[in-house]
Amino acid sequence: MLVLLGTPGVVARAGVAQAGQPASPDPALNQSIAPDQPVAAGQVELSAGHIDIGPRFDDGQWTLLIHDDSAEPVWRDPDRTVLRVTEAAVQTVPDDPAYEFIGVSAGTPVYVVPQVQQTDVVWVGWNTQDPQVMQTIDRGVTLELAGVAGPGTVTMYLQAGTFSAPQVLWRSAEPPGQPMWVEVNTHTHANWVFTEPGVYLVAVRATADLISGEQVSAVRHLRFAIGDTVTTDTALAAQPPVVEPTSSAATTDDDAGSAGGQSPWLVAGLALTATGLAVALIVVVLRGRSARRRAEQERSTGAAT
Structure with a gap:
C-alpha cells in the first residue's frame, strides 16, 4: 500500500503548511539551518536521506535550492543534483476511492517518496528556514508547481494520519500553478507519487513579498530519476522546457487576489x-x-x- 502515515501537528488546513504548530513526533522535522551553510559546487545523486527544497539568497539573488541534510548539511544547485527514487520506493495504489486523484487504477505499481522517512528512499520536503530568508520575507512564501516534464504524472499530497483524507497539493495532470502558501520558519514533508519510471523535471516557482516592499520570484527544476534503469548522466543532461513567466503566485487563504498584479x-x-x-x-x-x-x-x- 501507499504510505499513509502523516505528521500530525504540521498542517493546519488543507494545502497550507504553517509554522507555530505543536512539535511533530518526528524529530527529523525539528531543525534549524545555520546561516553559513555553503552551496556545494559539484554534481551529485541523492538516493536516500533528508532533502528539502527551499528559498535562499545566493550571492544576494533570490533563488530556490536543495538543502541536503543526508550527511554534512549543505545547499545544492537543482541543476547539478539528481534525486534518485529507487525500486525500493515501489508501492501499489490502494483499492480506495480516496486515492482516485492519483489517476491510475487500484493495484497499479507507482513510485512513492513518502511523507514519513524511510531509510532506503530519498525523503523530499520543503522549508522556509534559511536565516536570511526568515529575516527578509514578509510572513511567508508561495510555492507553485510551474510545470512537469516526464513520462508519467506527479502528484504530491499530505495525509495527517492513517484514517485522515488525503490533502492534494500538486497534480501535474492539472494546469500549472496550484499555489501553496508556506509560512516563514516552516519545515514539512509530503507524499510524492510518480506513475512511471524515467526522468522527471519538476518546475517549482517560489514567490515572496519582502519586508522592503519588493516582490521576488524564481523558478527552478528538480531532477528526479525514477527507477534504477535511468542513468544519472541522462537526468543531468535533460533539458527543461520553457516555463511561462506568468504566475498565480501569491493567492493564498489569507490574500484574496494575485500579488502579481x-x-x-x-x-x-x-x-x-x-x-x-x-x-x-x-x-x-x-x-x-x-x-x-x-x-x-x-x-x-x-x-x-
Missing part, C-alpha cells in the same frame, strides 16, 4: 466599462449634432416665411 477579469471588466462609456459618449454627441441641425432648419424655414 491585477486580475485579468478585473482588467477585462474595466475595458468593457470603458468601451461602453465611449459608445455612450458617441451616441450623445451624434444626438446633439442632429438636434442642432433640426433647430437650424426650423429657424431657416421660419425666416423664409
